[in-house]
Amino acid sequence: MTSDYALCGWRVRIDRPSTFAPPWIGEDRPVDITIRHAAFSPPSPPLLFESPLVGVFAEGAIVLRINPGLGFLIEGGARITVDATAQTGEAEIATFLFGQCLGFLALQRHQPALRAASVVRDGRAVVLAGAAGVGKSTLAAALMAKGWGLLADEVTLIDPRTLLIPPALGRIKLWKDSATLLGLEAAALPAVRPGWNKGHAPYGGHLAPAAVPLAAIVLIERAYATRAPGITPIRATEALTPLHDLLHGTILAGALAARPACFDLLTRVVSRVPVLRLSRPWHGMTVDALVEMITAEMAR
Template identity: 25%
Template sequence: MGSESIVHDRSTRASWAQYTAFGLRITSELKLPELVLSASEAAEDVIIRQADLTAWSDQLEQTNYVIQGERFMLQIPGTAIFAVREGREIEVCPYPGADMDTVRLFLLGSCMGVLLMQRRILPIHGSSVVIGGKAYAFVGESGAGKSTLAAAFRQAGYPMASDDVIAVKAAASGPIVYPAYPQQKLRMSSLLQLESLQGNKHVRPQKHRLVLTSGHPALPQYGELLKLIGEWNKYAVPTVDEFYNEPIPLGGVFELVAEPSSQLPAVTEQPLNVLGCLHTLLLHTYRRGTIARMGLGEWHFETAARMARKVEGWRLLRVSSVFTVSELVERVLDIIHKEENSYGSHECSQGSLPRHVQ
């Protein structure tokens, strides 16, 4: 189905829910409780519908995903077949008996990442929080601690803009982050460690304190947290009270690297020059393995290069055997405050901080 079918079906979508996420107005036949409901009556940017995609089953069994021009077909065995087209439409074909929480996990993750790239919006794999009127991205390999660090900032009163997928658009004034939706995915170990931070000087008093009930994490206002079947020992943590839902400039990127060596200090910082920042953005692009097959290699490099010239970057090395999130919070705040003090609040607000020595 192309754009003609989208127009033709408009009258049948009166009862579908309207949401906002990643700076997009989304009309969806599927209920998406993770997203923020939209009160806007403007035309949607994206349509999510159910469709019969089983004709693609045999071909997808060989590769799991197929790309034909602006159409991206993805199969998650036992869960669903998805079709993402032209940055405008996602079709979903759940398998019989599929867990719908898992269907939405891939819909809002892999499928949305592809859709953002089709719209020429860079999806960065990481978490972002708002500090001093700017968004700061935490990126790193799996297990580096990016979501845990973002959650610690959230506990300290800094709103979260995104978790897992950070949607960034290259604007003339500098990169702009479009917030995702108010939910984090956290491991049980992170939840337990974050609970131990209560009373830390950076942690504000919680209106709804994280508690542990029968060995499982729970928030009193939400009841038992949902365990995400498609993620290894991760839970969905609602962040409605600490979510920033407006476009905001990207102020900087922190790459977290977990080191096994105990010879290093608990946390070591390294400023990144433009090339280092470019490498970090390219490396930590969400689902970057699909970029070349989508024919977006040149766009990907040019977009990341434009962003690298506009934002600051740092690498934070931490000892993996030590829980260093409190020290990381202090170090990040110290770095940002030093940048603001060095270059002035006016320059900071314009996103034009001088770069580190090239």
């Protein structure tokens, strides 16, 4: 049985029910993306790019093979085939399907997405970007505990013309100690992968109902001795490189002829909204303090 869902502003049709994706409640328009579960064979050569997990084939088809029991074929910016064994649970599939796969598909569509969380307050969106493990998702969850809304956790799509960010998934991936700190029942969260101490936390009630204009991007980094903790503005030219590094699939952009789209998005963003650096120490600063810093900054 197929069902339609809303992801990043797209109408997505999936061949089985999903407890992760929000339902489509928009107008009756053509489906943008279809997702089906079936075995697949690798596309025909030539192979344009190859890494241990990812291959880009002719006409931009992407194969993401997580392990022998789980793989994805992403084609034409419009189709994803999920090849999973019966033992692979929905939570593990969702970890990659609604994360890396969605980011790769966006790049195929020449609509590059940031590997970032995004939250909203008073009709203004704030993107929380940074390297893996810097605390983006935990900070987003802590902001929601103070009344902010959610747009995305891992795949933040920004329209380069309007700078609107559409809502993505009403879930956040949290380490279970962070979930406990935030008052969630960590043991009940579906694990992102078997044996991992990280789970999918449900925040569907906080998901924004429609796209929201981007107000600022916050680059989160760990503060070293040479840089004091706090929030400081970054020049547009200085922000381009770290933001480029945080786009989904930048290493694949050449094979997908998507480099101009990446450049266009980033130059438009940094020329029209402030980019801020949030330097946080390795120890001694609570997530509540970070929430207060961002809330105060956005109230200016």
